[in-house]
Amino acid sequence: MNIALIGYGRMGKAIEEILIQRGHDVVLKISRTPLPEELKNIDVAIEFSKPEYAFDNLKVLLENKVATICGTTGWLENQDEVNKLAITNNTAFLYASNFSLGVNLFFELNQVLARMMNKYRNEYQINLEEIHHTQKLDAPSGTAITIAEGIIENTTYKTWSMEENSQEIIPIEAKRIENVPGTHIVQYTSDVDTIEISHTAHSRKGFALGAVIAAEWIWNKEGIFTMKDVLELN
Numbered sequence: 001m002n003i004a005l006i007g008y009g010r011m012g013k014a015i016e017e018i019l020i021q022r023g024h025d026v027v028l029k030i031s032r033t034p035l036p037e038e039l040k041n042i043d044v045a046i047e048f049s050k051p052e053y054a055f056d057n058l059k060v061l062l063e064n065k066v067a068t069i070c071g072t073t074g075w076l077e078n079q080d081e082v083n084k085l086a087i088t089n090n091t092a093f094l095y096a097s098n099f100s101l102g103v104n105l106f107f108e109l110n111q112v113l114a115r116m117m118n119k120y121r122n123e124y125q126i127n128l129e130e131i132h133h134t135q136k137l138d139a140p141s142g143t144a145i146t147i148a149e150g151i152i153e154n155t156t157y158k159t160w161s162m163e164e165n166s167q168e169i170i171p172i173e174a175k176r177i178e179n180v181p182g183t184h185i186v187q188y189t190s191d192v193d194t195i196e197i198s199h200t201a202h203s204r205k206g207f208a209l210g211a212v213i214a215a216e217w218i219w220n221k222e223g224i225f226t227m228k229d230v231l232e233l234n
């Protein structure tokens, strides 16, 4: 496939390595310079830039009818508009806060555990922690937000917060430590014990491979998709 890499930082470079291994051609690489207004001969675009640039990039890609997968976090206030653009331009769009197979399995496990724990809300205090490298621009991580949303869907918690803690709120703590690719921990603590599930990425390879698999999957499709569709977790 002819792939456009929009954002050529840590993730862009890790993705490029896997694209080449799997026989794809990287026909456009964008870092900093604005996207050309007209895009030609691109099968799929892979967007991993920065929170403040993602929306503008996605608009150009989708208006050019380029099937796009996006891993950039921190731009979701514009998600509805982006989804509409994909639909009106008869193309395909997939956003994932985390492309790794392991985290997507963890999302499922998190929902099952949340459903079980809802009965014991009074006995157990919930805590969500994410740890990332010090260059990360957004907090909490997109993955932590997806985990919190999975808990909210399956319990009587109403929202999440990095500042407040109450019966209705899932507290999220974000830690920044040199060279950590991404760790997420969900804890339920009572007076007598702690139940904990965690996912620890050892490198960026899992995110990058998942992004390439999603790009291969979305080619020639139309609509709005998630990693659940790609990994057939529905």
Ligand SMILES: NC(=O)C1=CN([C@@H]2O[C@H](COP(=O)(O)OP(=O)(O)OC[C@H]3O[C@@H](n4cnc5c(N)ncnc54)[C@H](OP(=O)(O)O)[C@@H]3O)[C@@H](O)[C@H]2O)C=CC1
Pocket (backbone or CB within 6 Å): 006, 007, 008, 009, 010, 011, 012, 030, 031, 032, 033, 034, 048, 049, 050, 051, 053, 057, 070, 071, 072, 073, 074, 096, 097, 098, 099, 100, 207
């Ligand atoms: N969904 C997932 O599985 C994962 C998501 N992420 C997310 O992906 C994003 C990128 O992460 P990462 O690669 O580590 O970050 P980096 O900062 O390493 O890379 C971002 C790149 O985008 C470039 N850039 C700047 N402006 C633009 C622009 N207008 N258009 C396109 N590119 C631009 C930056 O250039 P310059 O440095 O010169 O400004 C930089 O090279 C983050 O939001 C992160 O949270 C990360 C890992 C996994």
Ligand SMILES: O=C(O)C1=N[C@H](C(=O)O)C[C@H](O)C1
Pocket (backbone or CB within 6 Å): 073, 097, 098, 132, 136, 137, 140, 141, 142, 143, 144, 181, 182, 183
């Ligand atoms: O910025 C990162 O590095 C990561 N960002 C994503 C997020 O915000 O969840 C995914 C992964 O945890 C690494």
